[in-house]
Amino acid sequence: MKVSKDPFEAAFDEQDDSPPESPAKDSEAQNPDSVAAEVILVDLEDDFSGGNGKKAATQFTPASAAGTSSGPVITATKNKDDDEEEEEEENMEVELGKFPPGGDPDKMTKMQAILSQFTEEQMSRYESFRRAGFQKANMKRLLAGITGTQKISVPMTIVVSGIAKLFVGEIVETARIVMKERKESGPIRPCHLREAYRRLKLEGKVFKRSGGSRLFRWFTPVTEVNLCGHATLAASHTLFSSGLVDSDIIEFVTLSGVLTAKKVTPAIASNLHHGETQDGCYIKLDFPVDPITDFNIADTSQICDALGGASIIDIKRTQIGGDLLVVVTSGSTVTELQPQLDAIVKCPGRGIIVSAIAPPESGFDFYSRFFCPKGGINEDPVTGSAHCALALYWSKKLGKSDFNAYQASPRGGVLKVHLDEQNQRVLLRGKAVTVMEGCLLV
Numbered sequence: 001m002k003v004s005k006d007p008f009e010a011a012f013d014e015q016d017d018s019p020p021e022s023p024a025k026d027s028e029a030q031n032p033d034s035v036a037a038e039v040i041l042v043d044l045e046d047d048f049s050g051g052n053g054k055k056a057a058t059q060f061t062p063a064s065a066a067g068t069s070s071g072p073v074i075t076a077t078k079n080k081d082d083d084e085e086e087e088e089e090e091n092m093e094v095e096l097g098k099f100p101p102g103g104d105p106d107k108m109t110k111m112q113a114i115l116s117q118f119t120e121e122q123m124s125r126y127e128s129f130r131r132a133g134f135q136k137a138n139m140k141r142l143l144a145g146i147t148g149t150q151k152i153s154v155p156m157t158i159v160v161s162g163i164a165k166l167f168v169g170e171i172v173e174t175a176r177i178v179m180k181e182r183k184e185s186g187p188i189r190p191c192h193l194r195e196a197y198r199r200l201k202l203e204g205k206v207f208k209r210s211g212g213s214r215l216f217r218w219f220t221p222v223t224e225v226n227l228c229g230h231a232t233l234a235a236s237h238t239l240f241s242s243g244l245v246d247s248d249i250i251e252f253v254t255l256s257g258v259l260t261a262k263k264v265t266p267a268i269a270s271n272l273h274h275g276e277t278q279d280g281c282y283i284k285l286d287f288p289v290d291p292i293t294d295f296n297i298a299d300t301s302q303i304c305d306a307l308g309g310a311s312i313i314d315i316k317r318t319q320i321g322g323d324l325l326v327v328v329t330s331g332s333t334v335t336e337l338q339p340q341l342d343a344i345v346k347c348p349g350r351g352i353i354v355s356a357i358a359p360p361e362s363g364f365d366f367y368s369r370f371f372c373p374k375g376g377i378n379e380d381p382v383t384g385s386a387h388c389a390l391a392l393y394w395s396k397k398l399g400k401s402d403f404n405a406y407q408a409s410p411r412g413g414v415l416k417v418h419l420d421e422q423n424q425r426v427l428l429r430g431k432a433v434t435v436m437e438g439c440l441l442v
Contacts, residue, residue, distance in 0.1 A: 325355065381411040
């Protein structure tokens with residue numbers, strides 16, 4: 001039986017057969033961590049490219065080849081493609097240089113205390129890691145293979161290089177733990193890297209992409225949630241507008257299953273709330289229906305008081321979000337409602353969706369608002385996930401499947417909603433606008 005060569009072994013064989021590119025290779029041989037780091041992403045490329053067999057030889061440049069600066073350095077071999085972005089990259093470096101190099105004094109003191117306990121070998125490894133970096137040209141090729149587009153910006157390259165560096169460091173440290181457990185010494189070998197990679201996979205720290213789907217998760221300021229339409233719309237808008245996707249459809253793998261975002265043909269969009277009209281693209285989100293169940297409670301006074309004394313005519317509970325869906329007497333009750341946030345925290349469920357039939361003259365089918373202080377959001381401006389339950393509820397009440405909905409938060413938001421009852425899906429259509437761009441240094 002023929003056994004195929006492991007990708008890690010193949011990568012090391014290629015290194016052994018290749019002549020040294022510079023005298024720096026001699027110093028790298030003395031640092032097994034750096035040698036191991038050079039080949040890790042050769043195998044990992046398969047996991048992030050959907051198993052298409054295309055590999056990018058992404059090289060991790062050790063300190064001896066990366067210069068003597070005190071921080072991470074991203075090096076690159078200048079070629080024709082890089083010339084076009086050279087000026088942009090220089091500008092980016094100037095912008096990043098405006099950030100103060102210092103940090104929290106307490107954290108700096110703690111860091112100095114930790115460093116003072118390092119052995120000479122640990123300090124050497126730490127400094128080597130700090131001064132190491134991935135070559136920009138190689139990282140751009142890797143990102144192009146993952147995203148399917150050549151429009152890779154300088155900020156994206158810098159961010160992903162930093163994340164990749166941390167991941168490589170984690171694999172190397174895990175590989176050293178494997179060696180210690182096996183009571184082995186010497187340089188890190190492919191078998192150690194394979195075992196380290198396997199362990200990180202089991203811990204859920206390595207995600208394997210399949211096809212064109214993207215892993216997607218949502219977080220409030222204090223917790224993770226199962227579904228969020230507002231953030232999905234914003235993420236889809238960013239991916240479409242930045243050119244990171246070449247198609248009109250994006251698939252997201254989420255805790256609520258596979259969701260899709262589709263860019264709709266440009267049209268004249270009217271903002272019914274503000275009376276403005278502007279050209280642009282809609283984005284249509286395909287979400288699951290959030291089933292609702294009866295919420296039996298003998299005394300509704302607690303919920304009534306939490307909603308400022310609003311008169312309640314119905315209460316349901318959503319399955320995916322775990323929220324209370326409270327129906328009140330009129331649209332004006334929704335807009336004028338004064339929530340008692342401290343009291344809402346004490347109510348059952350995660351949060352409270354308040355809804356009512358909209359006034360006939362408004363042009364909307366129903367109004368809603370969403371309060372979730374338990375999740376760190378006192379009132380959400382627009383909540384797509386809430387409409388996955390609202391569409392089901394109002395479909396039964398109004399006998400229709402297409403809705404023009406208005407979320408009456410202080411900011412306000414209009415949603416075009418369609419219920420596909422047969423497939424138990426809710427289609428939400430909306431727009432997003434980029435208002436700010438920036439970089440975070442972590």
